[in-house]
Amino acid sequence: MPELPEVETIKETLRPQLRGRVITGAELRLPRLLKIPEPDVFITLLKDKEIRDLSRRGKYLLVHLSDSHHLVFHLGMTGQLLYFPGNAPICKHTHLIFDLHNEHQLCFRDMRTFGKVYLVAVNELNLIRGLSTLGPEPLGPKFTPAYLTKALSGRRAAIKAILLNQKVLAGLGNIYGDESLFKAGIHPTRRASSLAGDEILSLHRAIGEVLTAGIRHRGTSFRDYVDGEGKSGHFQEHLAVYGRYQKPCLRCGTSLERTRVVGRSSVYCPRCQPL
DNA sequence: AGTCAAACCTGGGCGC
DNA sequence: TGCGCCCAGGTTTGAC
Numbered sequence: 657m658p659e660l661p662e663v664e665t666i667k668e669t670l671r672p673q674l675r676g677r678v679i680t681g682a683e684l685r686l687p688r689l690l691k692i693p694e695p696d697v698f699i700t701l702l703k704d705k706e707i708r709d710l711s712r713r714g715k716y717l718l719v720h721l722s723d724s725h726h727l728v729f730h731l732g733m734t735g736q737l738l739y740f741p742g743n744a745p746i747c748k749h750t751h752l753i754f755d756l757h758n759e760h761q762l763c764f765r766d767m768r769t770f771g772k773v774y775l776v777a778v779n780e781l782n783l784i785r786g787l788s789t790l791g792p793e794p795l796g797p798k799f800t801p802a803y804l805t806k807a808l809s810g811r812r813a814a815i816k817a818i819l820l821n822q823k824v825l826a827g828l829g830n831i832y833g834d835e836s837l838f839k840a841g842i843h844p845t846r847r848a849s850s851l852a853g854d855e856i857l858s859l860h861r862a863i864g865e866v867l868t869a870g871i872r873h874r875g876t877s878f879r880d881y882v883d884g885e886g887k888s889g890h891f892q893e894h895l896a897v898y899g900r901y902q903k904p905c906l907r908c909g910t911s912l913e914r915t916r917v918v919g920r921s922s923v924y925c926p927r928c929q930p931l
Numbered sequence: 932a933g934t935c936a937a938a939c940c941t942g943g944g945c946g947c
Numbered sequence: 948t949g950c951g952c953c954c955a956g957g958t959t960t961g962a963c
Contacts, residue, residue: 657956715957733956734941749941768940770957786958813934822958830956879943879955918935920956 658731659715660794660827661870662881662889666737667712669884670762673739674707674719678757686751689766692774692783701725701775702754714790714826724778728787732770734880738763767880790826794863799825801860808848808856815851815859816844816917828863830920831876831898836863837922838897843929844922845915869894897923 658666679702687695706722717737719727729737738744744753744761752764752773764773774784782788791807792798807824808815818824819833828836837844839862842855851859875881875889878899882888892899896906901914905925914923 659957730957732940732958766940767942768956770940772958811933817934820957919937921954 657733657829657831658735658881659829659832660867662875663712663715663717664871665875665883665889667710667717670737670739671710675709677707679705679754680757681755683753686769689751689769689771690773692776698775713787714822716787726776726778726781728774728784730772732766732768734768735766735771736882737884738765738886739884786822789823791822791824792826794825794827794867801857804860805856808851811848813848814845814917815842815848816922818848820918832866832870834898834923835866835896838924838929839866841928843931844917844924846931897925
């Protein structure tokens with residue numbers, strides 16, 4: 657599941673490879689992944705565009721092209737973007753292939769096809785609904801304890817649900833959400849408005865620390881994630897709760913429990929994260 | 932307006 | 948060996 661640290665790592669590994677490359681053509685093998693524009697327009701628009709830079713916003717990866725267009729990817733659950741020399745190995749989950757001027761290829765693979773691709777002019781980025789409604793970057797200056805306090809006030813929903821809401825905060829998913837709540841000692845089903853001031857401070861700090869550690873370890877390769885060069889991350893070796901249901905808590909030894917919040921499983925320590 | 936459940940999708944693991 | 952079932956979950960959509 658590519659969340660913020662995974663997309664950040666993909667961006668960083670692809671940037672030195674893609675900067676300055678010219679796209680000579682593209683093959684779209686699964687058209688339904690392309691949301692904007694129509695496939696023929698997409699192919700025409702891409703041709704001969706130069707890749708100027710790459711950036712990330714939440715879980716979205718943006719490829720800045722010449723002529724003020726952005727190629728935007730959301731990797732869904734199992735999406736991968738891979739840079740290959742020469743002819744890339746085409747597996748059945750390769751849905752989009754970009755040919756580059758240096759005889760290399762950029763491939764978009766996605767087993768479960770939850771990923772999305774867009775090509776829009778810079779002044780039309782607001783057409784991408786999920787991107788334009790994103791909340792602040794959790795590692796950016798706008799994500800302050802005061803912002804989090806305001807975002808949680810009056811909210812009856814579970815704190816875990818709020819953390820997964822991309823309109824509140826951009827880039828957290830199930831892995832880093834669970835890890836942040838454990839680090840802050842907060843039960844995932846706690847009503848958001850019930851958090852005390854010191855708990856909000858603790859959660860704010862935990863989110864920053866968990867995401868920073870995730871990036872430092874080049875992401876979490878729990879199932880499918882690899883970076884732009886096909887390499888796995890290492891944060892799965894440092895997970896405290898995610899994927900550790902019924903295993904002993906690393907802090908107190910209590911068997912970890914699991915609950916469901918807005919349709920997603922949440923693993924937590926009943927002792928370190930009391931209700 | 933806020934909240935939740937269902938739908939989209941495929942492979943892995945399980946019981947029988 | 949193979950079938951049916953459940954699970955994983957980011958986002959959108961529709962219902963209440």
